[in-house]
Amino acid sequence: MNVILKIFFQSLRLSFEELRSSKLRSFLSLTGITIGILCVISVRTAVNSLERNIKDSFDTFGGDILYVQKWPLIFTDDYPWWRFYNRPQVNQGEMAQVRDRLKLAEATALVSFNGGKTVKYEDKTAEKITLTGATYEYNHIKDMDFTQGRYFTQTEADNPTYVCIIGSAIAESLFEGRTNVEGEEIRVEGIRLKIVGVFKKEGDNMIGWTLDNMVMVPYSILNVFVNTNGGGGEDPLMAIRPKAGVPVEELSYEVKGAMRSIRRVPPSQDDNFAINQMSMITDKISSLFIFVNLAGFIIGGFSILVGGFGIANIMFVSVKERTNIIGIKKALGAKQIYILLEFLLEAIMLCLVGGFMGLFMVFSLASLANFLLKQAESTFVFHITAQNVTIGLSISIIIGIFAGFIPAWQASRMRPVDAIRSN
Numbered sequence: 001m002n003v004i005l006k007i008f009f010q011s012l013r014l015s016f017e018e019l020r021s022s023k024l025r026s027f028l029s030l031t032g033i034t035i036g037i038l039c040v041i042s043v044r045t046a047v048n049s050l051e052r053n054i055k056d057s058f059d060t061f062g063g064d065i066l067y068v069q070k071w072p073l074i075f076t077d078d079y080p081w082w083r084f085y086n087r088p089q090v091n092q093g094e095m096a097q098v099r100d101r102l103k104l105a106e107a108t109a110l111v112s113f114n115g116g117k118t119v120k121y122e123d124k125t126a127e128k129i130t131l132t133g134a135t136y137e138y139n140h141i142k143d144m145d146f147t148q149g150r151y152f153t154q155t156e157a158d159n160p161t162y163v164c165i166i167g168s169a170i171a172e173s174l175f176e177g178r179t180n181v182e183g184e185e186i187r188v189e190g191i192r193l194k195i196v197g198v199f200k201k202e203g204d205n206m207i208g209w210t211l212d213n214m215v216m217v218p219y220s221i222l223n224v225f226v227n228t229n230g231g232g233g234e235d236p237l238m239a240i241r242p243k244a245g246v247p248v249e250e251l252s253y254e255v256k257g258a259m260r261s262i263r264r265v266p267p268s269q270d271d272n273f274a275i276n277q278m279s280m281i282t283d284k285i286s287s288l289f290i291f292v293n294l295a296g297f298i299i300g301g302f303s304i305l306v307g308g309f310g311i312a313n314i315m316f317v318s319v320k321e322r323t324n325i326i327g328i329k330k331a332l333g334a335k336q337i338y339i340l341l342e343f344l345l346e347a348i349m350l351c352l353v354g355g356f357m358g359l360f361m362v363f364s365l366a367s368l369a370n371f372l373l374k375q376a377e378s379t380f381v382f383h384i385t386a387q388n389v390t391i392g393l394s395i396s397i398i399i400g401i402f403a404g405f406i407p408a409w410q411a412s413r414m415r416p417v418d419a420i421r422s423n
Contacts (some may be wrong), residue, residue: 038300106207112236158218
């Protein structure tokens with residue numbers, strides 16, 4: 001083992017000496033590797049960051065939350081669209097019955113999102129806001145932070161009470177410069193609502209859904225703005241959070257049984273409701289990005305292939321120039337493995353330097369992009385993962401082995417006498 005380590009470190013030292021003695025030639029041969037690693041890792045970084053930011057956006061709905069509603073998140077070809085259309089919407093009565101029947105649920109709430117509304121305060125207007133109706137337990141479904149005020153009380157939620165919670169963007173637009181707006185009255189579609197709280201700013205996300213541009217009211221008064229009995233407004237959602245330690249799949253089976261029983265669906269008929277989970281969308285997104293990553297590998301692979309041929313060519317030239325020295329080393333007793341390692345490690349070092357240069361460029365571009373995005377107040381962030389760094393360096397090592405093996409093998413197989421007389 002000591003002999004092998006000695007050979008390795010001595011070969012490594014000689015490889016660095018050769019790199020220093022041929023700086024221009026080494027630099028030129030790194031271009032293909034650098035560009036290839038830059039292409040592969042930058043594409044992977046962009047794709048992984050996009051995927052992560054989208055998933056983080058959907059996580060605002062809760063990764064372990066079940067949503068019972070009329071429409072499925074993912075449509076299938078074997079179920080006609082008109083059957084979905086004819087399904088009844090979930091309602092407060094069904095929500096109350098489901099809540100009473102479930103044993104595995106921590107909280108059950110009904111929520112409805114209705115976009116395109118207008119909010120007014122005196123002579124100021126905020127347009128294209130989302131009016132959200134929610135029952136009392138929704139604050140146990142979604143985490144909500146407040147800069148002012150509070151969530152609805154049980155009494156406010158259960159009885160028709162004209163109160164609301166507004167998002168930070170609406171507060172800034174209607175009450176610019178004010179630090180306390182609790183108790184003020186705004187008008188939504190001409191209906192007066194008293195402000196009892198202001199949501200903490202969340203910032204933009206990839207799906208455009210945020211509390212910042214939302215007015216939340218108790219579900220008990222939502223029918224003043226939209227038809228909550230079916231046929232109007234957006235599709236209501238029955239949101240259900242499992243108890244701690246309860247698998248979502250088990251809760252899903254319990255919810256399905258409860259809904260079929262409440263709606264008296266015969267065993268021979270399909271469900272007339274959908275049980276959705278945000279992981280349905282994120283799983284589809286992950287499968288899509290697999291192909292995008294593959295495309296990045298193919299594009300970068302051509303540059304890496306060109307770089308690999310450049311490294312191989314340089315190594316053949318290096319072997320040719322040092323044939324005399326190889327002969328002398330072998331005449332002095334150097335083993336084949338010593339010569340093989342010397343040239344193989346030199347090729348790997350060349351590729352690793354190119355790989356580090358490519359990764360440095362990726363880090364630089366990602367840092368610049370994050371800085372510009374931050375200046376633009378965007379929540380999108382480019383993430384360079386340890387996995388991508390490992391992939392970049394691994395590719396460099398593998399290309400170095402393939403590019404340097406044949407020249408190194410030829411050098412190790414030279415006969416000492418022929419090598420010394422080559423000049």
